[in-house]
Amino acid sequence: MRIAVALGDRFPRMAALFDEGRVSSRLIATITWRALLVLDDEALRLIDEELVQRVTEWGPMSADKLEQAIDTLIERYDPGALRRLREAVRARDVGLGKPDDESGTVSLWGRLLVADGAALKKRMKYVLSGVCADDPRTAGQLRSDAMGVIAVLGDRLRCQCGNTDCPASAPDARGANTVVYVLADKAALEAEPDPYLSGDHDTIPIPREQVTSDDEPDASGDHGGAPVPLEQMDERKPKKKPTAVLLDGGVVPTPLLAELIANGAKVRELTMPCDEPEPRYRPSAKLAAFVRMRDMTCMFPGCERPAEFCDIDHTTPYPDGCTHASNTKCLCRIHHLLKTFWAGWSDRQLPDGSVVWTTPSGLSYTSRPGSQLFFPHWNTTTAELAPAAAASATTDRGVMMPRRKRTRAAQWARQIRAERARNEAHLAERAKPPPG
Numbered sequence: 001m002r003i004a005v006a007l008g009d010r011f012p013r014m015a016a017l018f019d020e021g022r023v024s025s026r027l028i029a030t031i032t033w034r035a036l037l038v039l040d041d042e043a044l045r046l047i048d049e050e051l052v053q054r055v056t057e058w059g060p061m062s063a064d065k066l067e068q069a070i071d072t073l074i075e076r077y078d079p080g081a082l083r084r085l086r087e088a089v090r091a092r093d094v095g096l097g098k099p100d101d102e103s104g105t106v107s108l109w110g111r112l113l114v115a116d117g118a119a120l121k122k123r124m125k126y127v128l129s130g131v132c133a134d135d136p137r138t139a140g141q142l143r144s145d146a147m148g149v150i151a152v153l154g155d156r157l158r159c160q161c162g163n164t165d166c167p168a169s170a171p172d173a174r175g176a177n178t179v180v181y182v183l184a185d186k187a188a189l190e191a192e193p194d195p196y197l198s199g200d201h202d203t204i205p206i207p208r209e210q211v212t213s214d215d216e217p218d219a220s221g222d223h224g225g226a227p228v229p230l231e232q233m234d235e236r237k238p239k240k241k242p243t244a245v246l247l248d249g250g251v252v253p254t255p256l257l258a259e260l261i262a263n264g265a266k267v268r269e270l271t272m273p274c275d276e277p278e279p280r281y282r283p284s285a286k287l288a289a290f291v292r293m294r295d296m297t298c299m300f301p302g303c304e305r306p307a308e309f310c311d312i313d314h315t316t317p318y319p320d321g322c323t324h325a326s327n328t329k330c331l332c333r334i335h336h337l338l339k340t341f342w343a344g345w346s347d348r349q350l351p352d353g354s355v356v357w358t359t360p361s362g363l364s365y366t367s368r369p370g371s372q373l374f375f376p377h378w379n380t381t382t383a384e385l386a387p388a389a390a391a392s393a394t395t396d397r398g399v400m401m402p403r404r405k406r407t408r409a410a411q412w413a414r415q416i417r418a419e420r421a422r423n424e425a426h427l428a429e430r431a432k433p434p435p436g
Contacts, residue, residue, distance in 0.1 A: 006032040010044050013052045023055055027066065034070045037081035037420050046077050080424040108147065123150060127157050130168035134161035148174050245296075245374050275383035277322035283312055291328050291353075294380045296370030299355045300335035307370075311336045315349040325382040326351045337402070352381040 007015035007028065014031060017023045031051065038044055050073055058069065075082050094110030101107050112120065127146045137145070137160065149157050154173025159166050273287050283291070292307040310330040314321045321327045329349060331339065339345055344360025353369040369380055406414065 003029055003032050006036075010035070010038075011048045011051070013048045014055070017052060017055065027055060030066055031070055034067060035074055035081065037416055037423070038074060038078050039081070039416070039420070040078055043078040043081075047073050079427060080420050082423065120150075127155065130156045131159045132161050132163070132166055132168065134163060134166075135159050136161070273325045273382055277324040277327075277385075280323060281314075281318045283323050283328060287323070287325060287328070288312055290325055292330060294325070294353050294369045294371050295330040296374075297330070298332040298335055299329045299353075299367045299369070300331060300338075301357055301365040301367050303332060303335055305332035313339065315347055315355070322385065324385060325353075326385050329353065329355055351384045352379075 007018065011031065014023070014028065018025075018028050035044075035047060038047065051070075054069070054073075058066070071082055092111045092113060094108070094112070096106055096108055098107045098109075124143060124146045127149050128142055131142060135142070142157070146157050149155075149172050152173045156168055156172060158170065158172040159168035161169070163169065268289075270290060270293055271286060273290055278284055278287060291312055292310075295307050295310075297303065297307055298305040298310050307330040310332045312328050313331040313336055314323065315327050315329060327349060339347060342360075346358045348356045348358075350356070352372075355367045357365045357367065359365075371378060371380060404411075
């Protein structure tokens with residue numbers, strides 16, 4: 001939309017070339033973005049004219065070279081609008097997670113300001129200072145674990161040397177000061193920590209006597225030993241493993257869960273709610289925990305917002321609808337507002353937590369609790385409630401639809417003015433003669 005408006009209002013000659021198919025959409029997007037801060041009409045006209053003369057001669061260019069060519073024209077006619085002055089700082093970012101992340105881990109990548117990077121290195125060195133030389137983890141594993149301690153405002157990383165007299169053997173802040181909701185089979189809580197998680201596996205030898213002939217393939221690639229009797233075949237089949245998942249759907253391997261518990265993480269058993277509704281609007285902590293664990297994410301179709309960041313919504317509004325697991329579900333704030341204020345949307349909740357949504361156009365979609373995907377054996381069905389009376393129509397709402405303080409256009413103009421002011425201040429500072 002902004003590209004279309006910029007072409008129509010700011011670059012009419014370039015718009016004509018684009019309409020004729022003589023320039024690519026990639027070039028148009030780059031031009032409108034790089035020239036976003038140009039506000040002077042005469043500067044815009046000159047840039048538009050010169051771009052028309054040059055773009056047909058540029059041919060294929062890399063993204064960096066294309067941006068540099070456009071910046072050259074902007075610097076000539078309106079230096080204060082050049083985005084290059086703060087581009088490196090504006091591009092800083094920190095992200096978590098990539099599609100190829102291995103189970104049980106999440107990638108961390110980003111770019112920091114130099115001062116922030118130095119502070120992070122100093123803090124990491126301080127957190128690692130208590131770990132003794134007998135800790136089996138590699139330097140990279142120690143840095144990774146230190147980031148987890150820093151994330152929960154901890155001071156020291158727990159040493160895994162196993163020595164009882166080690167001053168850093170006490171559980172660290174990851175188990176004591178933070179809450180991570182993990183939904184797990186009961187058997188997953190009884191797993192043993194994996195020694196491979198705490199150090200380089202090449203340093204943990206496997207005794208030769210523990211390797212049987214049945215485990216060693218012969219030259220043909222087949223396992224040795226006598227044929228397995230038919231009645232013992234079931235014992236050779238893969239056993240069903242206990243499951244543990246985060247509320248956003250990330251899988252937690254059971255040995256890693258055992259490691260978290262060994263580091264001080266508390267385990268609380270999830271209890272099924274009783275048949276009787278609660279006599280208040282706000283659900284109790286136990287009911288809220290059950291609803292969040294059952295749903296795992298926002299229950300609006302297609303939304304994946306984790307349940308811990310969602311509101312707990314009464315499907316039939318309170319007090320016409322009671323506070324009960326069969327009438328409450330997780331909705332993120334956006335979809336909670338949509339359901340409350342957008343006429344035409346309706347929802348109906350089933351006792352197992354599934355929600356049937358009907359759109360203003362009359363289409364229906366059914367959202368099922370996320371726990372049914374990971375724990376199909378868990379029966380989340382709660383008491384079937386008596387039909388509620390029709391909600392009374394009222395205009396006296398306790399909450400109102402949030403309103404913008406500024407229009408989108410006003411907010412966009414405000415951001416452009418602020419960035420131009422920073423650029424012009426930077427140029428003025430550079431133009432000052434050196435002292436003395």
